[in-house]
Amino acid sequence: MPTIYNSDLINQLRDGAKIQQNKDNIPNQITDKVIPTMEVNPNLLRKTTFVANKTATTTGAQTILTSAVDKDTYLTGILFSYAKDATCDAAIGNLICTAVVGNQVINISMLAVLSLTAQYDSVYCSFPPLLIDKNTGVQIGANSYTVGNMSRTAVVFGYTVDNNRA
Numbered sequence: 114m115p116t117i118y119n120s121d122l123i124n125q126l127r128d129g130a131k132i133q134q135n136k137d138n139i140p141n142q143i144t145d146k147v148i149p150t151m152e153v154n155p156n157l158l159r160k161t162t163f164v165a166n167k168t169a170t171t172t173g174a175q176t177i178l179t180s181a182v183d184k185d186t187y188l189t190g191i192l193f194s195y196a197k198d199a200t201c202d203a204a205i206g207n208l209i210c211t212a213v214v215g216n217q218v219i220n221i222s223m224l225a226v227l228s229l230t231a232q233y234d235s236v237y238c239s240f241p242p243l244l245i246d247k248n249t250g251v252q253i254g255a256n257s258y259t260v261g262n263m264s265r266t267a268v269v270f271g272y273t274v275d276n277n278r279a
Contacts, residue, residue: 159242159272161189165251166268172257176250177210177267187242188212188251188271193222194235201261202228209254210267213246222267226256242271 117123127139165178180186193210197203203226210222221243224234245251253267
């Protein structure tokens with residue numbers, strides 16, 4: 114039987130099949146007969162299984178989505194927008210949408226904000242699956258203002274995968 118020497122392929126097989134090396138050997142040979150198979154690479158076949166959204170018209174952080182405790186949660190995109198009137202005194206800076214990845218809060222989207230200026234802005238972004246930490250929130254950042262009006266909306270989408278590594 115031919116031997117597989119491609120370490121990336123062997124690693125992908127180990128990781129994708131969740132093979133535990135202390136219990137099982139990783140297959141590294143191909144049989145001499147061609148066998149029809151179905152592609153089971155999760156990076157190619159995953160479909161969006163959730164869409165979560167939040168609109169906030171008050172000051173402070175807002176949670177759009179809380180990731181599952183017992184499954185891996187992947188984000189694959191975001192639509193993020195805001196509108197504010199000229200009397201809104203939100204500080205100059207950025208309106209941020211965050212997620213927790215590897216115990217670190219990261220910005221997944223950011224829009225510039227000017228104080229006392231009527232503004233509208235939006236961004237749509239799709240990206241490779243981003244694994245977020247279990248039982249953590251994806252949030253619209255905390256922009257504070259005392260007068261005027263601001264509306265912030267975020268929509269995140271992605272999928273979950275059963276976690277058999279627990």
